[in-house]
Amino acid sequence: MINLAWLIPVFPLLGFVINGLGRNLLPKFVIGALATLAVAVPFAISLGIFFEFTGPDAIIIPIFDWIKVGTLNIPFSFQIDQLSILMLLIITGIGSLIHLYSMGYMSHDAGFGKFFAYLNLFIFFMLLLVLGSNYIVMFIGWEGVGLCSYLLIGFWYTNGAYADAAKKAFIMNRIGDLGFLIGVFLIVATFGSATFAEIFPQAQNIVSGDANLTLITILLFIGATGKSAQLPLFTWLPDAMAGPTPVSALIHAATMVTAGIYMIARSNILFTLSPVTLSIIAVIGLATAIVAAIIALTQTDIKKVLAYSTVSQLGYMFLGLGVGAYTGAFFHVLTHAFFKALLFLGAGSVIHAMSNEQDMRNMGGLRKKLPITFITMFLGTLAIAGLPPFAGFFSKDEILAHVFEHNKLLWAIGILGAMCTAFYMFRMLFLTFWGSFRGTKEQEHHLHESPFSMTFPLIVLAVLSVVGGFIGVPEVLHGSNWLANYLNPIFEASNAKMEAGALSHSTEYALMAVSVGGVLIAIIYATVRYVSKAHVPALDSEPKSALANLSYNKFYFDEFYNAIIQKPLDILSNFFYKIIDKLGIDGLVNGLGTGSQEASKTFRLLQSGNVGFYIFAMVIGIISVLIYSLF
Amino acid sequence: MDNFVSTIQTVPLNHYLILSSIIFTIGVIGVLIRRNAIIIFMSVELMLNAVNLLLTAFSAYSGDAAGQVFVFFIMALAAAEVAVGLAIIVMVYRNTSSVDINILNRLKW
Numbered sequence: 001m002i003n004l005a006w007l008i009p010v011f012p013l014l015g016f017v018i019n020g021l022g023r024n025l026l027p028k029f030v031i032g033a034l035a036t037l038a039v040a041v042p043f044a045i046s047l048g049i050f051f052e053f054t055g056p057d058a059i060i061i062p063i064f065d066w067i068k069v070g071t072l073n074i075p076f077s078f079q080i081d082q083l084s085i086l087m088l089l090i091i092t093g094i095g096s097l098i099h100l101y102s103m104g105y106m107s108h109d110a111g112f113g114k115f116f117a118y119l120n121l122f123i124f125f126m127l128l129l130v131l132g133s134n135y136i137v138m139f140i141g142w143e144g145v146g147l148c149s150y151l152l153i154g155f156w157y158t159n160g161a162y163a164d165a166a167k168k169a170f171i172m173n174r175i176g177d178l179g180f181l182i183g184v185f186l187i188v189a190t191f192g193s194a195t196f197a198e199i200f201p202q203a204q205n206i207v208s209g210d211a212n213l214t215l216i217t218i219l220l221f222i223g224a225t226g227k228s229a230q231l232p233l234f235t236w237l238p239d240a241m242a243g244p245t246p247v248s249a250l251i252h253a254a255t256m257v258t259a260g261i262y263m264i265a266r267s268n269i270l271f272t273l274s275p276v277t278l279s280i281i282a283v284i285g286l287a288t289a290i291v292a293a294i295i296a297l298t299q300t301d302i303k304k305v306l307a308y309s310t311v312s313q314l315g316y317m318f319l320g321l322g323v324g325a326y327t328g329a330f331f332h333v334l335t336h337a338f339f340k341a342l343l344f345l346g347a348g349s350v351i352h353a354m355s356n357e358q359d360m361r362n363m364g365g366l367r368k369k370l371p372i373t374f375i376t377m378f379l380g381t382l383a384i385a386g387l388p389p390f391a392g393f394f395s396k397d398e399i400l401a402h403v404f405e406h407n408k409l410l411w412a413i414g415i416l417g418a419m420c421t422a423f424y425m426f427r428m429l430f431l432t433f434w435g436s437f438r439g440t441k442e443q444e445h446h447l448h449e450s451p452f453s454m455t456f457p458l459i460v461l462a463v464l465s466v467v468g469g470f471i472g473v474p475e476v477l478h479g480s481n482w483l484a485n486y487l488n489p490i491f492e493a494s495n496a497k498m499e500a501g502a503l504s505h506s507t508e509y510a511l512m513a514v515s516v517g518g519v520l521i522a523i524i525y526a527t528v529r530y531v532s533k534a535h536v537p538a539l540d541s542e543p544k545s546a547l548a549n550l551s552y553n554k555f556y557f558d559e560f561y562n563a564i565i566q567k568p569l570d571i572l573s574n575f576f577y578k579i580i581d582k583l584g585i586d587g588l589v590n591g592l593g594t595g596s597q598e599a600s601k602t603f604r605l606l607q608s609g610n611v612g613f614y615i616f617a618m619v620i621g622i623i624s625v626l627i628y629s630l631f
Numbered sequence: 632m633d634n635f636v637s638t639i640q641t642v643p644l645n646h647y648l649i650l651s652s653i654i655f656t657i658g659v660i661g662v663l664i665r666r667n668a669i670i671i672f673m674s675v676e677l678m679l680n681a682v683n684l685l686l687t688a689f690s691a692y693s694g695d696a697a698g699q700v701f702v703f704f705i706m707a708l709a710a711a712e713v714a715v716g717l718a719i720i721v722m723v724y725r726n727t728s729s730v731d732i733n734i735l736n737r738l739k740w
Contacts (some may be wrong), residue, residue, distance in 0.1 A: 608736065609735070609738065610733060611732040611733070611735055612663065612664075612666065615662050615663060619662075
């Protein structure tokens with residue numbers, strides 16, 4: 001199976017080409033089935049590789065020689081190892097479920113073929129990103145997924161706001177990508193290679209805290225903040241919810257936004273040797289986690305809640321990376337992919353049933369109308385809240401335990417964030433499924449459970465959200481932590497350099513108790529507020545407290561960026577447009593034009609048609625040439 | 632040949648120079664002030680022949696036959712030019728019943 005690995009990205013690419021060309025010719029069923037198969041077959045291959053791969057060393061699959069300049073050799077090749085196999089499984093596994101779901105969700109959309117073509121293209125680039133054996137191939141995927149994200153956010157581009165959201169995402173990503181690109185250049189300059197297998201062994205000999213390495217890792221991290229929506233570049237992700245819901249689930253929750261974490265996990269040794277960068281990552285990750293969680297507390301759009309929740313969870317992953325819990329962070333990537341994809345797809349199912357209504361203030365009491373959606377989303381909510389034994393508990397606990405070892409204050413804030421998470425998730429669940437229906441009569445009439453193609457992925461993902469955590473049960477709970485052992489070859493060098501101060505079992509139990517207790521308090525509070533008192537968030541027009549306003553308006557991040565970046569840029573562009581371009585450059589070009597026109601008007605008079613005058617001018621000319629040459 | 636050369640050399644070179652300058656100037660002035668195309672044409676021929684004369688004189692004085700060879704070429708060329716020029720003048724006359732060159736300013740634009 002491993003020698004078939006090169007086929008993995010080929011299928012989605014084929015799917016893209018066929019669906020892209022035949023989007024108006026093929027029947028919808030064929031398009032959907034083709035696109036789903038184009039992801040399902042790579043999933044089967046990935047599964048085969050997963051079982052065949054024994055490790056511990058990575059397997060390189062050369063495709064062709066790409067760039068050969070002097071001593072620099074950048075091959076186009078794939079790397080199969082524990083990290084890329086797990087990513088492959090997430091991408092193709094969840095990807096095929098979401099393709100299946102989209103067949104139902106997008107069935108009424110005019111752009112059905114286009115949608116699946118883009119989705120396949122996205123999978124192709126995402127696979128390149130995780131399969132690449134060097135930073136350059138990774139960068140192709142990195143840019144490609146950004147492009148697909150842009151195309152899919154702006155899928156309904158006739159809506160101006162959606163098109164703007166797409167542009168915002170693209171531009172924000174570009175800022176990060178520049179950092180990533182410069183980081184890669186520095187890597188090539190430092191190590192003389194972009195290939196993982198050549199860089200990382202070299203890097204192990206570098207002294208910890210090397211300035212050059214710190215610069216490289218900070219630049220790479222800037223790239224990650226763009227792609228994975230961290231402070232200060234996170235504002236694009238909530239706006240990206242303009243895209244169709246399966247896109248939000250696949251790209252903006254389960255896969256693309258975790259690319260930054262994958263990249264850092266991949267380059268873990270570089271980061272381990274730059275303690276300064278790690279501290280920055282931890283602080284930024286935690287800040288993002290808590291800020292996004294607070295914003296999510298008051299959002300009323302069901303997808304916005306999930307979007308901020310994604311930002312917040314990504315923050316936890318970065319927090320984990322920042323304290324050196326690479327396995328924990330990656331574990332959270334895995335479990336988050338399960339339950340966040342589930343929650344988004346569930347939200348999509350709700351929106352589908354509500355005839356495209358996204359405001360939770362108009363929902364309520366959907367429990368009985370959408371039983372499967374309700375049960376699966378309930379399980380997903382339990383998982384993200386971090387209640388044992390659901391998936392989120394184990395991964396979040398692993399991160400928080402490492403944070404506790406590292407710094408008690410960060411841990412306390414992290415627990416606070418986890419409580420916020422539990423609160424806003426249950427708030428969303430209660431507002432949507434409990435109470436009485438608050439929408440219009442017409443919407444109530446249309447309420448229906450989604451078709452099988454949509455509920456099946458929900459059920460599979462719900463099962464995964466429940467049992468997914470068991471691949472990483474820590475030792476203290478009598479587990480073997482299979483994931484940590486599996487990923488050990490990847491993080492071995494880093495783990496050796498990090499002095500691991502093992503916590504005593506009693507401390508770990510206490511930590512778990514505190515986090516579960518906190519979460520339970522948050523859930524009880526949410527239950528009292530939204531079930532017993534049946535509180536419904538106020539309309540936009542009603543006055544709110546200052547804090548609620550701050551949270552509801554997303555801490556005015558967008559307004560802040562408008563004021564400090566967009567406004568000055570506008571003024572500057574206006575200046576350049578009106579003064580430099582209009583007066584300067586246009587003036588010069590037009591001046592040359594009118595100047596020669598005026599000059600010709602004058603000199604034209606000399607051409608009188610009078611032969612005598614011509615000859616006279618000629619003679620004068622000859623005489624003056626003579627005089628000039630004589631004297 | 633020697634006889635011919637010595638005959639030419641009996642007249643000082645300065646005289647040739649002055650004579651050809653005079654003829655050339657007459658030609659130039661003729662071209663400038665006359666409006667009759669045929670007269671202008673003749674004035675052009677005057678200029679050419681003034682130059683021819685000068686070439687022969689210099690050729691004789693410096694004992695180099697190249698100058699005289701040049702003169703033959705110029706004469707051949709002038710003959711060709713006259714053929715073309717006269718043809719043009721004939722056409723002008725047929726169209727305008729005049730050989731006044733100022734009429735030709737109608738050709739402008």
